[in-house]
Amino acid sequence: MLKNKKLLFLFILSAFCFTNAQSQAKKFPSPPSADTIKNPIKGNQASIISGKKIYTQYCVTCHGEKGKGDGIAAPGLPRPPADHTSGFVQNQTDGALYWIISAGNNPMPTYKKTLTPTQRWQVVNYIRTLAKNSKK
Numbered sequence: 001m002l003k004n005k006k007l008l009f010l011f012i013l014s015a016f017c018f019t020n021a022q023s024q025a026k027k028f029p030s031p032p033s034a035d036t037i038k039n040p041i042k043g044n045q046a047s048i049i050s051g052k053k054i055y056t057q058y059c060v061t062c063h064g065e066k067g068k069g070d071g072i073a074a075p076g077l078p079r080p081p082a083d084h085t086s087g088f089v090q091n092q093t094d095g096a097l098y099w100i101i102s103a104g105n106n107p108m109p110t111y112k113k114t115l116t117p118t119q120r121w122q123v124v125n126y127i128r129t130l131a132k133n134s135k136k
C-alpha cells in the first residue's frame with residue numbers, strides 16, 4: 001500500500017513537471033513552418049533605421065525603449081511583454097519573429113493589417129540589434 005502511494009505521488013509529480021515544461025515551450029507558439037519563412041529584407045543600416053522608427057511608434061509602449069519588456073504599459077498587462085534582448089527571443093528564427101509580429105497574442109495586438117510585410121521584416125532586423133551581445 002505504501003509503495004503504491006509513493007508511485008502515485010511520483011506519477012502526479014512527473015505529470016505536473018511535464019505540463020509545466022509544455023506550457024513553457026508554448027509560451028507564444030509559432031508553428032514550425034514559420035521557421036522556413038525567409039527574410040527578404042537585408043539587415044542593412046537603412047532597414048534598421050526604418051525598423052527602429054516603427055518599433056518606437058508601435059512596440060515601445062509595452063516592450064520598452066531598449067526592448068527589455070519594461071514599457072510604460074507593461075505593469076498593467078496580464079502577462080509581461082517579452083524581453084527582446086533575451087536569448088529566448090534572439091534564439092528564434094527571423095521567420096518565427098515575423099510570424100509573431102503578424103499574428104500577435106493577446107494582449108499583444110496583431111500587426112498584419114497595421115504594418116506591411118516589409119515593415120514587419122524591418123522590425124525583425126531592428127530587434128536583432130537589441131540583442132545583449134549585439135555589436136551594432
Ligand code: HEC
Pocket residue numbers: 027028054055058059060061062063073077079080081082088089092097100101105106107108109111123
Ligand atoms: C499591448 C502591449 C504590446 C505591444 C504594443 C507589443 N507587444 Fe509584443 N508582446 C506583448 C506581450 C504581453 C508579450 C508576451 C506574450 C506572451 O507571453 O504570450 C509579447 C511578446 C512579444 C514577442 C515574443 C514572443 C515569444 O514569446 O516568442 C515578440 C517578438 C514581440 N512581442 C514583438 C513585438 C513587436 C515587434 C511589437 C511592435 C510591432 C510588439 N511586440 C508590440 C505585448 C505587446
